[in-house]
Amino acid sequence: MLHLEHNKSVNIHSYPLYQLGNPQLRIFRTNFFMTLVRPGREQPENTVQFRIPMEMTKFDVKNYLQSIYSVPVAAVRTRIQYCTNKKRNHKNQRVKRPDYKAAYVQLAQGQTFTFPDIFPQKDQTPEPGSVEEIQNKFLEDEKQKQKADPRRGGVTDWFGL
Amino acid sequence: MAARSRWPLMRAVDLNAGSRRLGAGLGTEQAATPTPTPRYPPVLPSRSAKSKSAQGRRVEEFFQQVHGAPGGAEKIRLLTRIQRPKYVVYPQTLSIEADRWYQSFTKTAFVPGLPGRLASAAPGAALELGQLRSLLCEALLQENFYVKRRRPFLYREREQTVLPLLGNLVPRLISALVEENPLLGASSLDYEPEVNFYWLRGERTVPRGHRKGHVDPIRFQIDDKPYCQIRVPEQLPELVPLEHSIPEDVPVIQIEPSRLPLFQRQYDNNIFIGSKIADSSCYGHTQFHFASDKLRREKLIKDNLTDQIEVRLRANGIASLFAWTGAQAMYQGFWSEADVTRPFVSQAVITDGIYFSFFCYQLNTLALSSGADQQNHRKNICWGTESMRLYEDIEGDHVRGFNDEVLSLLVHFLLNRAESKKSSIS
Numbered sequence: 001m002l003h004l005e006h007n008k009s010v011n012i013h014s015y016p017l018y019q020l021g022n023p024q025l026r027i028f029r030t031n032f033f034m035t036l037v038r039p040g041r042e043q044p045e046n047t048v049q050f051r052i053p054m055e056m057t058k059f060d061v062k063n064y065l066q067s068i069y070s071v072p073v074a075a076v077r078t079r080i081q082y083c084t085n086k087k088r089n090h091k092n093q094r095v096k097r098p099d100y101k102a103a104y105v106q107l108a109q110g111q112t113f114t115f116p117d118i119f120p121q122k123d124q125t126p127e128p129g130s131v132e133e134i135q136n137k138f139l140e141d142e143k144q145k146q147k148a149d150p151r152r153g154g155v156t157d158w159f160g161l
Numbered sequence: 162m163a164a165r166s167r168w169p170l171m172r173a174v175d176l177n178a179g180s181r182r183l184g185a186g187l188g189t190e191q192a193a194t195p196t197p198t199p200r201y202p203p204v205l206p207s208r209s210a211k212s213k214s215a216q217g218r219r220v221e222e223f224f225q226q227v228h229g230a231p232g233g234a235e236k237i238r239l240l241t242r243i244q245r246p247k248y249v250v251y252p253q254t255l256s257i258e259a260d261r262w263y264q265s266f267t268k269t270a271f272v273p274g275l276p277g278r279l280a281s282a283a284p285g286a287a288l289e290l291g292q293l294r295s296l297l298c299e300a301l302l303q304e305n306f307y308v309k310r311r312r313p314f315l316y317r318e319r320e321q322t323v324l325p326l327l328g329n330l331v332p333r334l335i336s337a338l339v340e341e342n343p344l345l346g347a348s349s350l351d352y353e354p355e356v357n358f359y360w361l362r363g364e365r366t367v368p369r370g371h372r373k374g375h376v377d378p379i380r381f382q383i384d385d386k387p388y389c390q391i392r393v394p395e396q397l398p399e400l401v402p403l404e405h406s407i408p409e410d411v412p413v414i415q416i417e418p419s420r421l422p423l424f425q426r427q428y429d430n431n432i433f434i435g436s437k438i439a440d441s442s443c444y445g446h447t448q449f450h451f452a453s454d455k456l457r458r459e460k461l462i463k464d465n466l467t468d469q470i471e472v473r474l475r476a477n478g479i480a481s482l483f484a485w486t487g488a489q490a491m492y493q494g495f496w497s498e499a500d501v502t503r504p505f506v507s508q509a510v511i512t513d514g515i516y517f518s519f520f521c522y523q524l525n526t527l528a529l530s531s532g533a534d535q536q537n538h539r540k541n542i543c544w545g546t547e548s549m550r551l552y553e554d555i556e557g558d559h560v561r562g563f564n565d566e567v568l569s570l571l572v573h574f575l576l577n578r579a580e581s582k583k584s585s586i587s
Contacts, residue, residue: 042420044421
């Protein structure tokens with residue numbers, strides 16, 4: 001029987017013990033959740049970066065992706081990122097940023113993946129005749145009035161007549 | 162004040178007259194001595210300042226020092242003197258798509274198949290194929306049937322049969338082919354030699370630390386250990402001319418090598434072909450590699466990575482042969498600023514007992530560092546075959562389904578030699 005603990009993830013201490021002759025352990029609904037993230041540093045095209053729970057292993061990641069999502073996985077590498085315990089709150093107590101495990105998954109069969117642009121830049125130009133456009137134009141005119149005469153060539157008002 | 166400091170007009174005119182006279186005088190001097198010696202020493206940037214021109218001057222002086230060094234040994238010592246962190250490139254690797262990365266590190270274009278000279282039939286050897294076939298079958302049966310062995314260690318079963326097979330086969334083939342190819346008679350056979358090469362390729366800006374913003378070259382090191390290799394005193398002939406252009410491209414990968422994954426270490430920068438520089442057999446002929454358990458075909462097929470089988474064999478061939486030919490060229494005194502004037506050719510056979518792959522490599526350029534590579538249009542070329550089965554099965558004391566093509570390719574490889582009349586070995 002699986003006993004889920006308070007942090008609600010299936011870890012090694014809650015798997016039933018294997019004894020010789022037991023059937024293959026099969027878990028049908030894991031409590032693992034993987035997050036696909038944008039890589040901080042540039043990765044090759046066949047590499048996808050995930051944040052995974054601490055208890056997951058490389059083999060868990062591979063089986064997860066292949067069984068549930070049918071993604072062909074060639075190789076998985078993991079690392080644990082330690083996050084700072086140095087920050088302090090208003091009571092001067094140390095505040096820990098939680099650690100996380102990152103997985104780099106290389107796809108098989110020549111597949112590639114690029115992280116999509118989730119926040120595309122919207123076109124900033126306002127519609128003609130709208131209030132924003134009149135306001136922007138007014139602000140630009142004010143700024144233009146504040147600037148010095150360009151015919152003076154950058155010379156300040158301290159000089160001259 | 163401006164008026165008072167203005168010089169009188171007559172004085173200005175006199176000055177002009179004086180310079181005109183001087184000019185006339187200099188003209189006559191120059192006509193008399195066509196090359197005037199410079200009066201002052203050349204204006205050079207500083208050597209010790211913290212500026213880019215000072216850095217450039219230090220680099221130039223170092224290159225002059227290496228150019229002036231007598232012989233390959235001294236040049237290698239100067240170029241490999243300082244230890245810095247470098248990427249260690251393993252020829253036998255588990256990485257995905259390793260062959261494309263290795264091609265970009267070594268500026269190699271891969272051509273599938275072998276060049277015409279090695280693939281076509283050699284006329285003299287047709288008669289002896291029968292004798293060599295029986296020799297090969299005998300060696301196979303010896304290892305797979307006749308010899309009784311203990312239970313092999315985990316994942317080292319193939320090593321137990323294949324390494325003694327190669328160890329028996331190669332000297333027997335050499336002695337059988339010595340009449341056809343006298344070069345083999347003057348060759349040296351090494352067992353488990355060290356082959357090392359160190360080179361610079363590409364540049365990297367230091368991202369963090371006290372050296373942030375500095376531009377460093379990326380350093381690589383290959384430490385290879387083929388099972389056996391044949392070294393000869395005469396170089397193999399070129400497969401294509403030095404400046405020959407081929408349609409295949411060198412893949413360029415802009416991502417940093419640690420994403421392959423490749424790891425950095427700092428230790429002695431070694432350049433070695435298998436013997437020291439004073440040895441007369443300083444050119445390479447053929448290497449024999451054992452495709453270790455990292456390149457296990459069964460495991461790759463089970464993991465659904467069938468395309469990676471050939472990738473790993475190609476990566477092994479390219480890396481090992483680049484290291485060997487590069488080290489041979491450096492022994493002759495060539496380096497990245499003094500590029501090779503003749504191509505260096507070597508061959509390799511990679512086997513796991515049943516499957517054989519043949520590779521040959523032509524080193525056309527050693528100028529791989531960022532400064533030397535800007536005007537360099539040459540590229541190194543590697544030819545290679547897919548892996549071919551030597552035999553189907555061994556039933557008792559009989560080898561079934563023997564593949565003659567593999568044997569003929571092996572014989573062609575061993576018979577490869579320079580056909581020139583100037584060869585002193587004939």
